[in-house]
Amino acid sequence: MWQGFPIRPDQASTIARGVDHLYYFLTAVDLFFTAFIFLAVFYFAVRYRRRSEQDQATQVEGSLPLEVLWTIIPLGICAFTFLWGSSLFIRNSRPPEAASEIFVVGKQWMWKLQHPEGPMEINELHVPVGRPIKLTTTSEDVIHNFYVPAFRVQKDVVPGMYTSIWFQATETGRFHFFCNQYCGTNHAVMGGYVIVMSPDEYEQWLSGGVRAESMVSAGAQLYEQLACITCHGTGKGPPFTNLFGSKVKLTDGTTVTADETYIRECILYPSVRIPAGYQPIMPTYKGQVTEEQILQLLAYIKSLSSGGANQPGKPNSYPPSLEGGAHGGGNRNVGGQQSPATVPAPRGTGAGEQGKP
Amino acid sequence: MATAVVEPEIGSRVHYLNASYGIKSWLLTTDHKRIAVLYLASITFFFFVGGSAAVLMRLNLISPQGALLEPETYNKLFSMHGIIMVFLFMIPSIPAVLGNFLVPLMIGARDLAFPRLNLLSWYVFVVGGCFTLYAVIAGGVDTGWTFYTPLSTTYANTNVISAALGVFIAGFSSILTGLNFIVTIHKMRAPGLTWFRLPLFIWAIYSTSVIQILGTPVLAITIVLVALERLIHVGVFDPAVGGDPILFQHLFWFYSHPAVYIMILPSMGVMSELVTAFSKKRIFGYSFIAFSSVAIAAISFLVWGHHMFVAGQSVYAGIVFSALSFAVAIPSAIKVFNWTATLYKGSVSYQAPMLYAIGFIGLFTMGGLTGLFLATLAVDAHVHGTYFVVGHFHYIMVGGAVMGYLGGIHYWWPKITGRLYPDGWARLSAAIIFIGFNLTFFPQYMLGYLGMPRRYAVYAPEFQVLNVMSSAGASILGVGYLIPLVYMVWSMRYGPVAGPNPWGAKGLEWQTPSPPPTENFEETPIVTEGAYAYGEEAKVA
Numbered sequence: 001m002w003q004g005f006p007i008r009p010d011q012a013s014t015i016a017r018g019v020d021h022l023y024y025f026l027t028a029v030d031l032f033f034t035a036f037i038f039l040a041v042f043y044f045a046v047r048y049r050r051r052s053e054q055d056q057a058t059q060v061e062g063s064l065p066l067e068v069l070w071t072i073i074p075l076g077i078c079a080f081t082f083l084w085g086s087s088l089f090i091r092n093s094r095p096p097e098a099a100s101e102i103f104v105v106g107k108q109w110m111w112k113l114q115h116p117e118g119p120m121e122i123n124e125l126h127v128p129v130g131r132p133i134k135l136t137t138t139s140e141d142v143i144h145n146f147y148v149p150a151f152r153v154q155k156d157v158v159p160g161m162y163t164s165i166w167f168q169a170t171e172t173g174r175f176h177f178f179c180n181q182y183c184g185t186n187h188a189v190m191g192g193y194v195i196v197m198s199p200d201e202y203e204q205w206l207s208g209g210v211r212a213e214s215m216v217s218a219g220a221q222l223y224e225q226l227a228c229i230t231c232h233g234t235g236k237g238p239p240f241t242n243l244f245g246s247k248v249k250l251t252d253g254t255t256v257t258a259d260e261t262y263i264r265e266c267i268l269y270p271s272v273r274i275p276a277g278y279q280p281i282m283p284t285y286k287g288q289v290t291e292e293q294i295l296q297l298l299a300y301i302k303s304l305s306s307g308g309a310n311q312p313g314k315p316n317s318y319p320p321s322l323e324g325g326a327h328g329g330g331n332r333n334v335g336g337q338q339s340p341a342t343v344p345a346p347r348g349t350g351a352g353e354q355g356k357p
Numbered sequence: 358m359a360t361a362v363v364e365p366e367i368g369s370r371v372h373y374l375n376a377s378y379g380i381k382s383w384l385l386t387t388d389h390k391r392i393a394v395l396y397l398a399s400i401t402f403f404f405f406v407g408g409s410a411a412v413l414m415r416l417n418l419i420s421p422q423g424a425l426l427e428p429e430t431y432n433k434l435f436s437m438h439g440i441i442m443v444f445l446f447m448i449p450s451i452p453a454v455l456g457n458f459l460v461p462l463m464i465g466a467r468d469l470a471f472p473r474l475n476l477l478s479w480y481v482f483v484v485g486g487c488f489t490l491y492a493v494i495a496g497g498v499d500t501g502w503t504f505y506t507p508l509s510t511t512y513a514n515t516n517v518i519s520a521a522l523g524v525f526i527a528g529f530s531s532i533l534t535g536l537n538f539i540v541t542i543h544k545m546r547a548p549g550l551t552w553f554r555l556p557l558f559i560w561a562i563y564s565t566s567v568i569q570i571l572g573t574p575v576l577a578i579t580i581v582l583v584a585l586e587r588l589i590h591v592g593v594f595d596p597a598v599g600g601d602p603i604l605f606q607h608l609f610w611f612y613s614h615p616a617v618y619i620m621i622l623p624s625m626g627v628m629s630e631l632v633t634a635f636s637k638k639r640i641f642g643y644s645f646i647a648f649s650s651v652a653i654a655a656i657s658f659l660v661w662g663h664h665m666f667v668a669g670q671s672v673y674a675g676i677v678f679s680a681l682s683f684a685v686a687i688p689s690a691i692k693v694f695n696w697t698a699t700l701y702k703g704s705v706s707y708q709a710p711m712l713y714a715i716g717f718i719g720l721f722t723m724g725g726l727t728g729l730f731l732a733t734l735a736v737d738a739h740v741h742g743t744y745f746v747v748g749h750f751h752y753i754m755v756g757g758a759v760m761g762y763l764g765g766i767h768y769w770w771p772k773i774t775g776r777l778y779p780d781g782w783a784r785l786s787a788a789i790i791f792i793g794f795n796l797t798f799f800p801q802y803m804l805g806y807l808g809m810p811r812r813y814a815v816y817a818p819e820f821q822v823l824n825v826m827s828s829a830g831a832s833i834l835g836v837g838y839l840i841p842l843v844y845m846v847w848s849m850r851y852g853p854v855a856g857p858n859p860w861g862a863k864g865l866e867w868q869t870p871s872p873p874p875t876e877n878f879e880e881t882p883i884v885t886e887g888a889y890a891y892g893e894e895a896k897v898a
Contacts, residue, residue: 005822009808019739023806026733030726037697038719044700045707045715048636055637058702059892062642062695070694071687078683078729085733086676092735093672108512142508143602145667145742149808152739156668158603159507160596163669176817180742180810182501184508185429188813269599286597 012175012196013151014168015092020152022084029077092153095166099132103215103295106137106144106157106179109186114292116299117206118214123192125177127169128202134166136260140291145181148194154180162260169196219300222293226285237282238275244298244305249276263301264294372775372872387472388875393458394773395479400446400454401842403486406493407441408838410434415797415831421818431814432499433515437492439502444524445486447754448616451623452534452569453482455765456562458773460538462866462873463556465547465882470540478533485527492520501812503613506594506605510586518584525580528573531619535569538562547865549884553647556864556888557640560647561626564654568615568622572658576612579605603669610661618657620754621721622650624761625692628714631764632696633889634862635711636703640889642695649688656685666737675734682732689725693718708860709783713764716791717757724752727802745805751798760790763841770845771855775872778848782840790837796830863889 011017048057102125103114113121127133137146139159147154151167179190197205213221223229231237238248248258251274256262265272267289270282289297373390383391414434417425426434457475461468469475492498498520500509509517542563546555583605585591592598594605633640640646662670662678696718705711727749730736740746771777800823805811809820816824858867869878 006807006819007803008806019735022733023730023736023739026726026730026736029729030723033726034719034723037693037722040697041700041715041718044697044703045705048700048703048705050637050704050706055704057637057704057892059639060641060698060702061639062645063698066694066698067642067645067691071691074687074690078686081729081733082680082683085735086679089675089734089738090672092738142512143505143668147742147808147810149739154667154738154741158596158669160602161669176808178808178810182432182505182508182812184499184512185432187432188428188810188815 009149009152010171010173010175011150012169012171012173013148013153014170015088016150016152016170018088018092022081022088025084026081029081095134095164096132096168099134099166101134101136102127103292103299104135104137104146104157105140105291105295106146106190107140108142108184109179109190111146111177111179111190111192112292114215114295115206116215118218119206120292125192125194126202126205127194127196128199129169129172129196130199132166132168134164136162136164136295138162138291138295142183143181144179144183144190146177147180148175148177150175151194156181162264169194172196172198215296215299216303217300218293219296219298219303222289222297223300226288228297231282236279238278240301240304242305244302246305250274251276251278260298263298267294267297370870371874372870373875374775374872376875385476387468387476389457389461389468389472389475390773390873390875392475392479393454393456396449396453396457396482399479399483399486400449403441403445404838406490407438407446408835410438410441412831412835414438415828417814418816418824419828421816421821421824423815426814428814429499430497432501432812433497435812436498436501436520440489440498440520440524442754443502443616443620444527445482445489447620447758448531449482449527449534450620450758450762451627451765452538452562452565452619453478453530455558455627455762455769456534456538456623459769459866460541460559460562461545462772462869462877463559463864464542464545464550465865465878465884466541466545467876467878469537470545471537474533475537478530478537481533482527482530485523485525485530487523488519488526489523492516492523495519503609504580504583504605505609506583506586506602507596510583510594518587521580521583525577528577528580531569532573535566535573538566539570542566547882547884553644554884554887555647557629557643557646557650558623558626560650561622561629564650565619565622568619568654568657572612572615572619575608576616579608579612582608603665606665606668607661610664611658614661614664615654615657617750617753618653620758622653624717624758624765625650625689627761627765627768628692628696628717630864631710631714631768632699633891634768634860634864635708635714636700636705637861637891638699638703638889639887639891640695641698641701642691643888646692646695649691652688653685656681656688660685663732663737666734667741679732679734683729686725686728686732689721693722693725707784708767708780709778709787710764710768712784712787712791713760713767716787717760717764720752720756720760720791720794724749724756727752739808740805742810743805744801744809744811747811748798748801748805751801756794756798763787763790766845767841768860769866770848771859772866772871772873774849774852775855775870776848776852777855777859778841778844778852782844786837786840786844789840790834793830793833793835793837797827797834798830800824800826800830863891 008020011020101116105112111123113125135146137155137157138161139157141159143159144157145154146157146165148167151169153165153167155163155165157163174193174195177191177194179187183190232240243258246258247255249255256273262273266282268284268286270284271280274280373388383395386392413425414431417423417431423431495516498515498517500513500517504521542559582593586594592600594600594602596602629640629646660678660682662674663682666675730740731746731749767778767783804820804823807820809816855871857870865882868882
């Protein structure tokens with residue numbers, strides 16, 4: 001692109017080029033048909049201009065073959081574009097298994113971004129290049145939207161639920177992120193930068209600065225402080241080992257998957273969907289836990305499930321294992337750097353599991 | 358409306374403008390033509406109020422830090438610009454002005470089916486407009502015209518309820534007008550005027566009226582829910598009590614997507630009238646254009662989810678809405694090809710209405726095709742919520758619908774007033790509008806793809822050049838819109854007398870004097886030919 005006059009943002013993620021190609025195709029179609037119609041209109045208007053009062057038009061009623069032609073061709077172009085766009089979208093919506101998860105809470109008018117290893121950032125997101133990153137987001141108040149133009153991704157950030165996007169950065173650098181759903185007075189300044197670093201630099205960044213607690217360990221502490229253990233560790237409530245992602249049978253006979261949404265609902269509205277075989281005795285924690293604390297509890301509960309590369313806080317969880325992955329090149333810290341082991345081993349499972357089989 | 362001094366030739370004949378004098382004869386009229394003129398005055402007023410908001414917004418955006426306004430003020434301005442332009446200008450414009458004036462004339466009727474209901478529609482519109490103006494004067498509303506929850510229900514501290522109430526009330530005007538047109542078109546066509554002899558403008562108005570009747574009640578209920586939530590905290594949209602903020606989006610867009618077709622279909626109807634009259638030709642593909650209006654109206658109710666591809670909607674819902682959104686584009690494409698083909702072997706002249714029509718065809722094609730970008734899931738995932746969307750809908754609504762409206766106003770002005778406006782000035786304005794429009798909105802496509810979000814009072818500095826271009830264009834566009842105000846008003850007193858058919862056009866409205874008598878026709882016409890029966894080989898449809 002010309003130096004001074006860009007027509008697209010940086011292509012800084014694995015999906016950016018694919019999106020741009022589809023965009024160029026659509027631009028070509030648009031410009032072609034606009035030009036075609038405009039030139040046709042212009043040509044007819046000049047060629048058949050009225051030269052005198054007596055000028056007669058030649059009446060042409062219509063033409064079925066032409067109608068069919070200019071129905072089929074647009075239909076074909078639309079079908080082709082639809083299929084290309086949908087398949088790209090489906091592919092772009094699915095985070096790779098090995099994605100590490102970062103938790104984002106938006107509120108008027110700032111972003112809090114929580115790394116599983118502990119650091120929390122405000123309006124800035126440091127990530128390593130070449131690694132798939134999944135952002136799980138929620139809002140504390142109104143609907144926001146986390147948008148990184150250079151990565152070609154965005155998603156509304158909605159109160160009361162979790163939404164997520166993923167990306168894998170392909171270049172280091174600083175890239176804007178913006179709030180992209182109007183959210184009130186300071187909507188336009190509710191943004192910041194994604195700072196993509198080499199894995200070594202990222203590791204350094206993680207270990208520098210104030211050493212914060214990992215999310216898993218914070219969640220583990222909350223588990224005790226909030227007295228969850230008194231029921232969930234004694235059989236009065238379902239145990240958390242291998243809970244996350246499993247299918248839970250409810251008292252009404254239906255089955256639900258124990259994902260982030262269900263577990264959050266149990267913490268805040270425990271009487272809505274009760275697992276079969278348990279009494280409706282869980283008190284609500286609404287008003288006693290912040291969204292960040294819920295995310296920490298989720299991180300802890302997730303760590304109690306076996307398998308899964310995106311387990312925050314486990315000593316070997318960063319960098320995520322690339323064995324068998326299709327991500328090509330990149331740094332492999334074989335036997336090399338690990339996060340400083342300040343995290344306690346999560347309960348219930350053996351430490352040292354090495355990513356997904 | 359005060360008594361007007363008229364030229365002797367017009368004054369010596371009794372017509373709808375001079376049949377009675379005095380303000381009561383206007384404010385209590387049931388004549389569809391006078392009601393159309395009342396609407397013309399009201400919506401022109403709202404157009405300039407909404408337009409002033411846009412001028413201030415574009416001035417502010419000259420600088421990345423905001424050249425003129427505090428963010429809070431800017432947010433109120435873009436909200437008011439949207440609310441006023443959508444609900445108080447675009448949605449009524451062609452149906453309430455041109456539709457009211459022309460539907461009975463085009464079908465050979467004396468008036469609409471329910472003349473007093475028609476007057477009520479105007480009053481309802483004015484009351485709705487007053488509530489909205491009150492909201493402006495009382496400090497504005499800053500939720501955007503889309504009122505997303507829970508911002509509008511829980512967190513906004515501006516005049517949400519009065520603005521929403523204004524929209525709620527004005528919506529009934531839309532419903533009643535639609536009802537009136539549907540009944541009129543079914544029951545009051547002159548003898549011999551079968552459905553497939555109707556002017557395509559009538560087909561367009563009919564399809565629009567169906568959307569108005571079916572869709573607007575959903576908006577009304579949605580607004581009631583927002584007001585209830587705000588007043589007594591019902592909680593339908595509040596996740597803290599089990600409500601769903603995204604439900605609002607489904608309800609809102611279920612109306613507001615068909616609403617955009619309320620805004621464009623009548624303009625497409627005007628197009629069919631203009632290209633035939635100014636090329637002296639029958640329309641190419643009459644039934645294809647007629648059925649495409651109906652198809653657009655039907656499919657328009659099925660695509661609302663394309664506003665929500667990144668809202669937290671499922672990927673599968675996205676796929677369905679994407680496919681349907683592509684489908685709704687096809688009938689519009691068919692129309693564009695048919696209008697273009699109508700010019701072939703015609704006898705084409707370039708008065709102002711035709712310049713607006715040609716502008717429409719080009720700008721609507723470009724803007725409509727950018728809709729395909731937004732229907733494409735993978736691209737929308739990048740440009741949703743950016744200036745790309747703003748560029749897209751302004752190309753359709755301003756480059757399309759408003760150009761069609763202005764073309765129609767210029768075309769039927771002699772019929773409405775009995776006078777001709779100066780065509781030189783009219784063509785100059787059309788050219789200024791075309792140039793100003795493109796300079797304003799084409800850079801916005803580029804800003805959008807580069808990642809500039811919409812509704813931003815301040816922005817990242819790298820977006821400045823394109824913003825300055827857009828603001829420069831807006832100043833030109835503003836001049837283009839002001840000039841007609843001057844020469845149209847001038848023409849009402851000083852313009853040459855038009856006569857019944859200054860364009861030599863086909864259509865029942867041209868068979869009666871300009872301005873028409875109150876009862877429209879001396880005797881009910883009997884129709885023996887199809888629409889646009891130009892040329893000696895004109896076949897009877």
